[in-house]
Amino acid sequence: MSEQHPPRRPYHTPLTGSWWLKHRYYRLYMLREATVLPLLFFCGCLIAGFYSLQQGETSWLNWLSFMAQPWVMALNALTLAASLFHAKTFFELFPRVMPLLPAPLMIAGQWLATLAVATLLLLLLGGLL
Amino acid sequence: MEKTVEKTLVIQRYNPEHDQTPSQQSYQVPFDNSTSVLDALLYIQQSLDPSLAFRWSCRMAICGSCSVMVNGIPKLGCKTFLREYSGDLLLEPLAHFATEKDLVSDMTLFLQHLQAVKPYLIRQEQSAATTPASKPQPHKQTPKQLAKYRKFSSCINCGLCYAACPQFGLNPEFLGPAALTLAQRYNLDSRDQGKAERMPQLNGKNGVWGCTFVGFCSDVCPKHLDPAAAVNQGKVASATDFVIGLFKP
Amino acid sequence: MNQPKRSDEPIWWALFSAGGVCFAVVVPGLLLTVALLYPLGLLPENTLNYQQVQQWLLKDWWGLAGLALAGAAICLPLFHAMHRIHHGLHDLKLSSGLMGKVICYSSASLLSALALYFWWQGLG
Secondary structure, eight states, X not given: OOOOOOOOOOBOOOOOTTGXXXXXXXXXXXXXXXXXXXXXXXXHHHHHHHHHHHHOHHHHHHHHHHHTSXXXXXXXXXXXXXXXHHHHHHHHHHHHXXXXXXXXXXXXXXXXXXXXXXXXXXXXXXXXX | OOOOOEEEEEEEEOOTTTOSSOEEEEEEEEOOTTOBHHHHHHHIIIIIOTTOOOOOOOSSSXXXXXXXXXXXXXXXXXXXXXXXXXXOEEEEOOTTSEEEETTEEEOHHHHHHHHXXXXXXXXXXXXXXXXXTSOOOOOOOOHHHHHHHHTTSXXXXXXXXXXHOHHHHHOTTSOOHHHHHHHHHHHTOTTOOOHXXXXXXXXXXXXXXXXXXXXXXXXXOTTOOOHHHHHHHHHHHHHHHHHHHHHOO | XXXXXXXXXXXXXXXXXXXXXXXXXXXXXXXXXIIIITTTTOSOGGGGOHHHHHIIIIXXXXXXXHHHHHIIIIIHHHHHHHHHHHHHHHHTTSOOSHHHHHXXXXXXXXXXXXXXXXXXXXXX
């Protein structure tokens, strides 16, 4: 009881906003989170599409030519890449959150769903349905 | 036979008695294929610098004491080998915790968070008092019931997942991966009746909802028990509890 | 020990998850066809003509296909996106308060309402 200990003086450095730059794992996490930025652009495009559809034919044609502008197509190509990266991460996380079936089966099933929607839209817009 | 191969270990030093901020110190350590980071630290303490402070005990990845950052990644010193690194090794105390001295972290918050989720079997038993004639019975469990929580039950409380979790780093009130995994482990145990006592902690913003599934905790876990999955299964449990709560007065 | 207050996060997490499924399952196919192959001229031009799209989205089946499209490709993905932005602002230490949360989820709600309003207008 008589022994004198020096006072504790723990040293602590709080995280700064740039913590995620330090490791590849964190950078990939931030990339995953950032996939929603191009998604917002595409959502904006679709809202504009619904607007022009109820405005009339001229407006609809304007929207179609807007969607064909090179910078819009470039941004949407980026959005497609983002959506596929998001899909990869999301499909792999899902079986860990809800382990209903063996993980590889659940992951394959989800990719199949994405493929089915794309195929359906291709057939429909390809004039084959 | 003489050991001739040496490696440089750069170690973060901090002495609360006279340092204002931590500094780095280099040591040359002879090593072979079987030299772990913990072996190297013990060599430094015994042969080069007796003032170096670090925690250790079992040397076989069971006690969870020798956690340090090796080149910025949380590791168990006893389970990490010098041969795995081509260049120098930078050793620092666990990230997101305060440093007491050198490689010794202040684990108080971690222990408080573990305690908050009541990580032990809770039974609602009155029968022993009312019927003294009946002997206490063992709680039987089928292999299927055991399998439900077993993968979450091998936590050694090493704290590596907290050093990997930026959400704990950003918000020290967040209960964190190990505590939430333990909560899930006991909630899934067929012998346990304490889920109702644990859920309020999980339901709060510092419970399961403090997690954004970064997932690095599962990557660094030396026992591979996937804390990120446990925490996010806890989100499903908490969301279910939320819906049930809507229909209760 | 004090019991922490129950978080309202389950609501936002449910919307986030549903939106995440849509973003992963519905959005890629839509981007590929409507936003890339069609503008490149690789699909027949008449499939996206005004009358055809009106028929599909606003006339057939009381316009339910249009509602489903607005929900799966606009509203739910918006909640998904604003949830990630809300938490991202916290991660970057740019905002951690109620303000960021209110701005994120109310903008998702407003834009969703706008999309649904245009769909409704198109029905009439």
